[in-house]
Amino acid sequence: MHKRKNLVILPGWSNDSDTLWQYQIQPLTDFYDIQTLVISSETTAAGMAKEVLRRASNKFILLGHSLGGYIAQHVALQAPERVESLILVSTFPGTLSEEQRTFFKQGMLAPLLEGSIAEHWPALNRACIAPARTEDEALLALLVAGQKLSREELINQTNVLKGARDISDKLSAINVPTLIIYGRQDQLFTMSMQEQLFDKLSNCTVNIIENCGHMPSLEQPEMTTKILKTWLRPHQCLGVFQGSCRVTV
Template identity: 25%
Template sequence: MCDPIVFVPGLLCTKALFGPQLAAFEGRVQCTVADHTRHDGMKAIVDSILDVAPERFVLVGLSMGGYIALEMAEHAPERMTKLVLMDTTARPDRPEQTAFREALMAQARADGLGPVIDQLLPLFVDDSRLGDAALVATIRQMADDTGVDAFVRQQTAIIGRKDARPDLGDVRCPTLVVCGDRDRLTPLELSEEIAAGIPGARLEMIEGSGHLTTLEKPEAVNTVLEEFLGL
């Protein structure tokens, strides 16, 4: 029997990011999607998620959700029975990344999130999916549902996150690391670094996928998750 799953989405993403997984797991395991939009600091986000999470749970985080998951694993390791880190990094922001985020925040305040998504789409999905109207519409709708103010809070929290690499060795629960082989935003070597740092962690590469593996290659992701979680 799998413990309840808490999914944590990425930047500008909502529960729709895990739509294919929620549909596949319905009736087999309790699933919730965390709200990571109300605070502008990682510790506050972590505390707010832990306040409403089940006492013991499986934690699945993608991208920004992975940053949050790593901090949750540090603050409440006794509550996590398994950990899944998807298309993410344990590293802090580099100066050029912070500058890019600040520029996106300024653009969002001035012009809304449409132009921001225009810039992020080639980083979010593989080139072969940029013409997928349904996928692109889902990404734009998630951004609209998130809104400018929450986007600014999310980016502020991401900029202020810590370097999680020194703490990887302290993770003791079974851990799965997943990454698209064409992920440009958090390339595969960053997932390899995480998997090498966490004792016993397993790395799974999703072929033909960019950063948003759960939406780009849902069947492959579901297969990997089902096997790891025993569903």
């Protein structure tokens, strides 16, 4: 019998615990001991990475979504001996345009500090999903169900996003098998950011999901689960880059 491995999940901004990964956690628990860590008490990416290492099992596969993916990169850089493999979902290497920083500052942080974030939630949630599904009330309800962090926790996470620094030049030090999952209609982080990750990570596979925005685990749950289960198989092939997507052969 194979020894069960540890899978640590780092949710994205505002996301609490297992809610947004419920469709993947259930089938993966047959093979992995899964630990979901909401990191929201620290105010820097490096501090959040240290918190992950303090709370996580000794050695683990690390999955990070959005902000959680950025933190996952810091974890892999801080303690490469503990990270067996890396899964980066809808994330970025800290490379933000001024427009994006302004959005995080004025569209997210300012309403939090002013106490008016409730007015902004509908627009923020619609920005997280593919444009064709922005009126999908069932999907939006799933997003809302996973947003239970306190105002202070959200402020901490937003400050980390707003202050993200480009770490792309450091990523070549990460040589564990890495999977990137990205929705082609992601309105928050760009395809060029995925290409930056791909260019710097030496052992990397990319899967682009069509008709999907920033939340693959909810927008395309079956495809996301299939990609994870396939890539996590013990014996994997090397990747070969084809166009904007590296696929296994």
